[in-house]
Amino acid sequence: MTFALTDILLLITKLIGVAICAYLIGSIPTGYIIVKxxxxxxxxxxxxxxxxxxxxxxxxxxxxFFTVMILDALKGAIPVLLAVxxxxxxxxxxxxxxxxxxxxxxxxxxxIFLNFKGGKSVATxxxxxxxxxxxxxxxxxxxxxxxxxxxxxxxxxxxxxISMAPILMSVFNQNLYYICFAALCAIVVVxxxxxxxxxxxxxxxxxxxx
Numbered sequence: 001m002t003f004a005l006t007d008i009l010l011l012i013t014k015l016i017g018v019a020i021c022a023y024l025i026g027s028i029p030t031g032y033i034i035v036k037x038x039x040x041x042x043x044x045x046x047x048x049x050x051x052x053x054x055x056x057x058x059x060x061x062x063x064x065f066f067t068v069m070i071l072d073a074l075k076g077a078i079p080v081l082l083a084v085x086x087x088x089x090x091x092x093x094x095x096x097x098x099x100x101x102x103x104x105x106x107x108x109x110x111x112i113f114l115n116f117k118g119g120k121s122v123a124t125x126x127x128x129x130x131x132x133x134x135x136x137x138x139x140x141x142x143x144x145x146x147x148x149x150x151x152x153x154x155x156x157x158x159x160x161x162i163s164m165a166p167i168l169m170s171v172f173n174q175n176l177y178y179i180c181f182a183a184l185c186a187i188v189v190v191x192x193x194x195x196x197x198x199x200x201x202x203x204x205x206x207x208x209x210x
Contacts, residue, residue, distance in 0.1 A: 022079035022100040026107020052119030076127025094177035101128035122158040152207035155196035
């Protein structure tokens with residue numbers, strides 16, 4: 001199938017629109033909003049400075065840890081599902097949802113509403129992968145839960161679970177766009193956890209407390 005110049009320009013415009021919308025959705029600072037509303041404090045000034053679920057737990061406890069985790073996962077999934085539903089191009093099948101997935105993660109990590117200081121994208125990343133290929137996402141979520149529960153290290157569960165993404169995408173015969181995104185997502189999340197990795201190696205990482 002060949003594309004006229006106008007078709008190509010329209011495609012590019014739509015993909016840019018996908019990227020902008022996904023970024024803005026990703027930028028919604030779930031953890032920050034909840035902590036601010038309930039405690040009146042800036043979550044970025046507590047603990048690790050992250051707006052993610054683990055840091056929220058330090059302030060609000062386990063119930064809100066899971067609340068923020070679920071909301072961040074939904075935040076990751078929604079733009080992807082919308083892209084799959086409304087922008088599933090014939091020759092670009094998989095491209096628009098991957099762009100949505102990529103930019104919602106960027107929004108979560110670097111939210112425009114919080115001066116580009118956000119979370120580490122574990123829940124949001126798993127949410128995007130559930131939307132792209134739900135068996136892969138659910139396996140990752142299960143791995144995260146098992147490792148976190150047995151080791152008591154949220155960061156260890158997060159690093160191992162997200163690192164499995166590109167392998168699982170390949171096992172489930174997903175397209176190249178999905179596999180590349182999963183690999184990039186894993187790299188980004190691991191890099192965002194570099195300080196946690198150092199503390200894990202040194203035996204200084206904080207364990208989960210009830």
